[in-house]
Each structure stands twice: as C-alpha cells, then as structure tokens.
Amino acid sequence: MVNYRGFSSHSKNSSIYFRRYSSPLSITYYIVILFALSIFIFTFYSKDILEDEDRKPPSITSGEKNSKIEQLHDDVLWEAPFSHGLHPCVKPSSRYKATQGWDRYMTVRSNGGLNQMRAGIADMVAVAHIMNATLVIPQLDKRSFWQDTSIFSDIFDEVHFIMTLQTDVRIVKELPKELESASRARKHFSSWSGVSYYEEMADLWKDYQVIHVAKSDSRLANNDLPFDIQRLRCRALYHALRFSPAIENLGKKLLERLRSRAERYIALHLRYEKDMLSFTGCTHGLTETEAEELRVMRINTNHWKIKNINATEQRIGGLCPLTPKEVGIFLQALGYPPSTLIYIAAGEIYGGSVHLSELTSRFPNIVFKEALASKGELQAFSHHASQSAALDYIISIESDVFIPSHSGNMARAVEGHRRFLGHRKTITPDRKGLVAIYDMLESGVLKDGSSSLSHLVMKLHRSRQGAPRKREGAPSGIKGRGRFRLEEPFYQNPFPECICGSNIQDDEDT
Structure with a gap:
C-alpha cells in the first residue's frame, strides 16, 4: 500500500x-x-x-418493543444530522461575467497530495478568473514525498474539467507553441490572499504574457471573498474536478x-x-x-x-x-x-x-x-x-x-x-x-x-457529527496575517456560500 x-x-x-x-x-x-x-x-x-x-427502562420481554428500541439505537448510530432543508447551490449571480483572457496565460505547478492539489487547482481557477487569464491545465506534483508520476489526465477527467468551467474561465491543455520559450513572470503568490491582491498582480500582464505559479496550495483566503468567487471555487472542486473514467x-x-x-x-x-x-x-x-x-x-x-x-x-x-x-x-x-x-x-x-x-x-x-x-x-x-x-x-x-x-x-x-x-x-x-x-x-x-x-x-x-454550522473564523485575540491560517478552511465547510436553505434563492446575492 x-x-x-x-x-x-x-x-x-x-x-x-x-x-x-x-x-x-x-x-x-x-x-x-x-x-x-x-x-x-x-x-x-x-x-x-x-x-x-437510574432512568434505565425496565426489562422488556416484548419482541416488538425490543425491535423498536434496536431501531432507535440504529438510527442514532447511522442517520445523518438534520440538515434543515439545506442543499448545494453553486449557480452564479446575475452580475457574474466569465473571463475572456485570450492572450494572457497562467501556468501552475500544483503541490502536495491529492486533496491538497485538488483544493489548489480549484483556487487557481478562481485566481485565473480574477486576473482575467487563460488557465493552462496544471502540472501535478511529482517531486514530493510520495513521488507520484501521474499527470492531470491520469487522475482527473480533463475534457470534463475544461467543458464544465468554459463559462467561467478559458482553459487550454498547453501553452501555444509561440509562447513556450517566452519569458515568464515566476510568482509565489502570497498565502491567504484576497481579491485586491490578485487585482494588483494583474499589473504583471503589462510586461508578460505568461505567469507561472510555483505553488497552488493556500493561495486564496478562506473568507471575505466575493460571493461569486466562492461559488466558483465550489463549481471547480465539486463539479469540474471529476476523477478520470478509470x-x-x-x-x-x-x-x-x-x-x-x-x-x-x-x-x-x-x-x-x-x-x-x-x-x-x-x-x-x-x-x-x-x-x-x-x-x-x-x-x-x-x-x-x-x-x-x-x-x-x-x-x-x-x-x-x-x-x-x-x-x-x-x-x-x-x-x-x-x-x-x-x-x-x-x-x-x-x-x-x-x-x-x-x-x-x-x-x-x-x-x-x-x-x-x-x-x-x-x-x-x-x-x-x-x-x-x-x-x-x-x-x-x-x-x-x-x-x-x-x-x-x-x-x-x-x-x-x-x-x-x-x-x-x-x-x-x-x-x-x-x-x-x-x-x-x-x-x-x-x-x-x-x-x-x-x-x-x-x-x-x-x-461533532457533521450537523450544519457556519464556517469558523480564527480564535479571538489573534491579529495580523497569522489569523488567516487559523481560520477553518473554506473547503472543510463551504457554508454559507455554497449551501443554501430552502427559502433562499440560489441565483442571486445570498
């Protein structure tokens, strides 16, 4: 194993x-x-x-009563918490616009294990949207602890990934040949960054046609991001990143x-x-x-x-x-x-x-x-x-x-x-x-x-059994950027942005 x-x-x-x-x-x-x-x-x-x-019930001899008690015990063991009518909702708002990014390209080297890479790739989809870039299919980590030589299409359904996100971000399998030898802006984007940070990074397009992102993990903040960006992260992770057919x-x-x-x-x-x-x-x-x-x-x-x-x-x-x-x-x-x-x-x-x-x-x-x-x-x-x-x-x-x-x-x-x-x-x-x-x-x-x-x-x-609750922030008293890494990760609990109640519209600002 x-x-x-x-x-x-x-x-x-x-x-x-x-x-x-x-x-x-x-x-x-x-x-x-x-x-x-x-x-x-x-x-x-x-x-x-x-x-x-002291409250233990008297011994029961009736088979019917025994059956009911066993069923009740079974329900406690296996039934999911009451969800209060909550359901997935990832539809963008009416103000949402797709990225064009025809002549700007972002290449990414995803780092970490399977789930670290999955979260990082979903975040890079959102970053490409913010920076109005065309995303090149990410390279997967081959140098870390587990030495896995898999490429993107070995693990994920590449065509499904591109097609599912076509109204969000333009995605291509590889750089155009004329840009393969072009100079690139090589960036380690700051961890836990918000939209304003990446809007500033968009100034790199003045001097470069290609930006290479050396690491993908934890590049995007958990909280305080626009509603549509959070939902895009969910569409990328839960809908687009489907595993390969095999x-x-x-x-x-x-x-x-x-x-x-x-x-x-x-x-x-x-x-x-x-x-x-x-x-x-x-x-x-x-x-x-x-x-x-x-x-x-x-x-x-x-x-x-x-x-x-x-x-x-x-x-x-x-x-x-x-x-x-x-x-x-x-x-x-x-x-x-x-x-x-x-x-x-x-x-x-x-x-x-x-x-x-x-x-x-x-x-x-x-x-x-x-x-x-x-x-x-x-x-x-x-x-x-x-x-x-x-x-x-x-x-x-x-x-x-x-x-x-x-x-x-x-x-x-x-x-x-x-x-x-x-x-x-x-x-x-x-x-x-x-x-x-x-x-x-x-x-x-x-x-x-x-x-x-x-x-x-x-x-x-x-x-502690998975009942609905809002995502937790950093512990009180923690200040500075250090608090961001102590927040509950967005992908651990995408509520409320990607989970709606039955009385909430899922196509507008919720």
Whole structure:
C-alpha cells in the first residue's frame, strides 16, 4: 500500500502545530494538569451517568418493543444530522461575467497530495478568473514525498474539467507553441490572499504574457471573498474536478462490493502511517525501537523543519492521530456493534497486523481496497499514490459514516464534500478530550466497555457529527496575517456560500 498524504503545507505551519522539546519539569507539570483534568471530567459527568443509569427502562420481554428500541439505537448510530432543508447551490449571480483572457496565460505547478492539489487547482481557477487569464491545465506534483508520476489526465477527467468551467474561465491543455520559450513572470503568490491582491498582480500582464505559479496550495483566503468567487471555487472542486473514467469506474465497483457485504459501512481514515507518526512525533503505544525508527526518519527528512518533538505534549494537546486501539475503544463507546463493516481509507498501517490487531480484535469486519479489488484491477494504480487515494476518497464520500483519526487534507476535504452533499454523517473525534478519557482507562478510574465510558464519549461528541454550522473564523485575540491560517478552511465547510436553505434563492446575492 502507499502513503498518499503529504506535508509540504504542514512544514511551513509547523510553529502552529508543534512545541519543541521541553524540560522534565514541564512534562511533570503537564501530567499533573492532565490528571486533574481527568478527575474533573469524571466528577462533572458522574451525576449524569448515575441519572442515566437510574432512568434505565425496565426489562422488556416484548419482541416488538425490543425491535423498536434496536431501531432507535440504529438510527442514532447511522442517520445523518438534520440538515434543515439545506442543499448545494453553486449557480452564479446575475452580475457574474466569465473571463475572456485570450492572450494572457497562467501556468501552475500544483503541490502536495491529492486533496491538497485538488483544493489548489480549484483556487487557481478562481485566481485565473480574477486576473482575467487563460488557465493552462496544471502540472501535478511529482517531486514530493510520495513521488507520484501521474499527470492531470491520469487522475482527473480533463475534457470534463475544461467543458464544465468554459463559462467561467478559458482553459487550454498547453501553452501555444509561440509562447513556450517566452519569458515568464515566476510568482509565489502570497498565502491567504484576497481579491485586491490578485487585482494588483494583474499589473504583471503589462510586461508578460505568461505567469507561472510555483505553488497552488493556500493561495486564496478562506473568507471575505466575493460571493461569486466562492461559488466558483465550489463549481471547480465539486463539479469540474471529476476523477478520470478509470478511477470512477473502479470506485463504483468497489462501492457495489462493499454494499454486497453489508447494508451500511463506516469509512475510517486511519492515519496511523509511518510518515504521519514520524512527522508528528507521536509514539504513544509504540516500542522504543519503533519510536527510534520514527525519530531517525524525521531527522533524515530535510523538508520537515521540526526535528525535536515532545511526544507527551503532542498527545496531551490532541495533536496525535488516534491509535488503532483508541479507535476501537472510540467506536465501541459510541455503540457500534463488533459486526460493523469498516473500510480503511489509508496507506500502510505502521507496524502492520501487530498494531492493526488492536482494532480488529474489537471490530473484525475490516476491509481495505486490496481485499475488494483484484490484483489486476489495482495494477494500474500501483506506484501512483494520488490515483489510489482517489479510490479511498470516492468510498469515503459515499460511506454512511466517515471518521478521520486525525485532521489533515483528506479529512478536511471529505468533511467539506459531505457537508456540501447534504451534511452526511461525519464524526470528528475530539482527540484532546479523548486523551483524558483514555488516561482514566489506563489508570483504572474507568473500565473498558463500561456505561460510564460510553456516556463520556457520546456526550463529548454530540455536536461533532457533521450537523450544519457556519464556517469558523480564527480564535479571538489573534491579529495580523497569522489569523488567516487559523481560520477553518473554506473547503472543510463551504457554508454559507455554497449551501443554501430552502427559502433562499440560489441565483442571486445570498
């Protein structure tokens, strides 16, 4: 299997996510705080737990009543949040005008993994529209961590992309031959930039016919953009960037095979891969030998800026992916039965069956795409991480429940797409809150499989199941450009610009 998630965007933001190695006194301080927090959580919820146990219904002997209770429990587990009549809306306003840009060309090198590139390409469509440019089909990243040699048409339906956006931006497959050797303005556009920035960049057309954009990720702001630009981003990402016919066809087959195994399934983005654990410095539950192997990998990976990471602080801060064991406890506490079909959307799990068994011991009905497809069907996708990731993406979007074990480009992209499609059920674990609960388990304050554990986990996640909400801004008190990178990404939650209520017109300024 392949690892398809990259970290080029993470490395530049590493000061946000990681703290450098701290003194033993600092570690002791965090442990004391964690213990106090654990006691507080248990005490705070204990009254509710006892009340819930007191309210347990008397034993039911009627088969009909048992059936109704089981159905109610089933609905809670699988039904999507109430969407309040919200639906996708991407139609431009009556004032919207398409870009001409016949003699101005923009070339783009997309960077990152599949979902980082997808978001970047959608943004470059919007940037080309703002700058009145003709967009040349973007070049995909071939030099980063996963070394994928795929070109645009290997992953996306190129003709569909061009035709779908023809009323928005002129798109061509390649530069005109007479401009191939022409001098170009090579730009690293500033991150999180708004319309006024790109209107200023349009002055480059006075001296150049071609602008080359070296990086596509995070070039456009999340908020405070014109209504029509936001909707154009959604049209580009959700309508125009359709996967290639080969990927779509195999994805459909895999979905049919999953449905033949069970009526419903969970797509679990189990981000317990070697590169992720090494990059984040998370070693909880690993042996000393494994932890050292990850440390050496981090030291030897030049583009990862932070080398010394305190694993304890990472975990306490909720910055580590859940381990397979923690995922199993989490799903069990939410009430999913052991027979639940779980599709693993991920690369190779670190430690293989040794660590994966900590999940399969609780949920044995687990499947990877390698078990759903034949070797022949997957042969064309071998050594092409982004194409393989596209299959996981399709299956994750169509799942009854999607659960990511860590935040990241795919987790955010799938969550946003599922919101766009009708707020399909997406459970995002509160990793920081779960750490306190798991530590109570390890210390014996809570018992594995107990109703108290289940109560704590369910209460912690009542509002984390994909229900409609507006996109979150930066935390209060944060000033300067740094606040932009702390806002909730547009593609993680395209509400309200691309999601409308039943009483809102979708063709005017909403």
